Amino acid sequence: MSLGEFELIARFFDRGPARDAILGVGDDCALLAPVQPHCVTAVSTDMLLEGRHFVATDDPETVGHRALAVNLSDLAAMGARPRAFTLALAVPQVDEAWVGGFCAGLFAIADRHGCELVGGDTTRGPATICITVFGEVPPEAALRRDAAQPDDDLWVSGTLGAAALAVHAHSEGRPRPPGDPARLRLERPEPRVALGLSLRHVARAAIDLSDGLIGDLGHILDRSRAGAEVDWSAVPVDPSLDGLPAPLRRRLALAGGDDYELLFSAAAENRSAIEAIGRRLGLPLTRIGRIVAGEGLRFHDARGRPLTVDAHGFNHFA
Ligand code: ADP
Ligand code: MG
Numbered sequence: 001m002s003l004g005e006f007e008l009i010a011r012f013f014d015r016g017p018a019r020d021a022i023l024g025v026g027d028d029c030a031l032l033a034p035v036q037p038h039c040v041t042a043v044s045t046d047m048l049l050e051g052r053h054f055v056a057t058d059d060p061e062t063v064g065h066r067a068l069a070v071n072l073s074d075l076a077a078m079g080a081r082p083r084a085f086t087l088a089l090a091v092p093q094v095d096e097a098w099v100g101g102f103c104a105g106l107f108a109i110a111d112r113h114g115c116e117l118v119g120g121d122t123t124r125g126p127a128t129i130c131i132t133v134f135g136e137v138p139p140e141a142a143l144r145r146d147a148a149q150p151d152d153d154l155w156v157s158g159t160l161g162a163a164a165l166a167v168h169a170h171s172e173g174r175p176r177p178p179g180d181p182a183r184l185r186l187e188r189p190e191p192r193v194a195l196g197l198s199l200r201h202v203a204r205a206a207i208d209l210s211d212g213l214i215g216d217l218g219h220i221l222d223r224s225r226a227g228a229e230v231d232w233s234a235v236p237v238d239p240s241l242d243g244l245p246a247p248l249r250r251r252l253a254l255a256g257g258d259d260y261e262l263l264f265s266a267a268a269e270n271r272s273a274i275e276a277i278g279r280r281l282g283l284p285l286t287r288i289g290r291i292v293a294g295e296g297l298r299f300h301d302a303r304g305r306p307l308t309v310d311a312h313g314f315n316h317f318a
Contacts, residue, residue, distance in 0.1 A: 005122050032118065044071055045133075046130075061101045061102070070189065073189065078137055082113045088121045153265065160254070203274075208262055215257075225295070238253070
């Protein structure tokens with residue numbers, strides 16, 4: 001190691017006195033001021049392993065962006081406002097160019113969302129990035145997975161399938177070139193934080209789409225003990241999937257992960273409020289179906305004819 005652990009922390013991770021926190025990097029613990037009145041703390045952790053979630057040759061700035069983006073996406077899906085995060089980092093050796101690039105990507109998105117690095121841990125080992133984010137939300141406004149109710153509309157933000165297309169192209173040995181829109185969707189997901197905040201008291205249940213619509217909607221249905229009907233023809237498939245064979249297009253849009261859009265349920269009386277939020281944020285919000293009593297997820301086409309969809313959500317242990 002050219003730089004020791006403490007030099008590494010001082011050089012890259014300690015950015016001076018904490019801004020939002022009472023005490024940040026440098027002591028035994030960070031001290032976070034109590035959250036806004038009537039708010040509770042929303043906490044979430046995500047881990048990225050080299051070889052599994054990124055490879056050594058990935059652009060480190062992209063890795064830094066993604067590492068925090070996927071965590072902020074969990075706060076967004078809860079309707080929580082980002083406040084702070086910790087970073088546990090293992091690297092096999094100190095590559096200053098890599099750490100510098102990683103920090104550039106990490107702090108750019110952190111600063112954009114007002115989310116402050118307040119502590120962490122640094123050690124030598126197989127490259128691993130573990131981030132824990134802290135956010136705040138009034139408890140009654142949290143967008144929980146168990147809150148969907150029969151007759152709720154089902155909505156999804158943005159478009160689906162582009163990130164999965166980039167993964168698919170890579171696995172077929174035809175990686176998309178740098179800067180390609182589908183590849184950017186995979187590498188630079190934009191957590192829908194502003195949308196999550198706008199959906200407080202408007203949506204009921206929400207989840208961020210990390211493992212694909214079928215799998216992630218399944219989590220809402222399990223937790224809410226309900227079923228759903230989805231109109232495949234209404235699903236906002238990303239234009240980069242145009243021209244693909246229909247089964248592949250459907251699989252990428254419904255079972256491909258990594259889009260980090262929000263899927264949410266809301267009472268029908270909130271339709272115009274949700275459309276207004278979409279216009280204000282410049283983000284398409286599309287109604288794709290509804291929650292029903294009972295269980296199971298059924299797809300149909302534009303004319304209401306049942307559609308068999310064989311795709312499954314991504315499961316790390318499958
Ligand atoms: P401790 O021995 O109490 O675990 P460390 O020596 O590991 O403390 O860390 C020293 C300080 O630097 C602590 O405040 C810790 O939160 C912070 N820190 C360590 N690694 C990181 C990191 N990767 N990012 C941000 N802060 C870090
Ligand atoms: Mg430590």
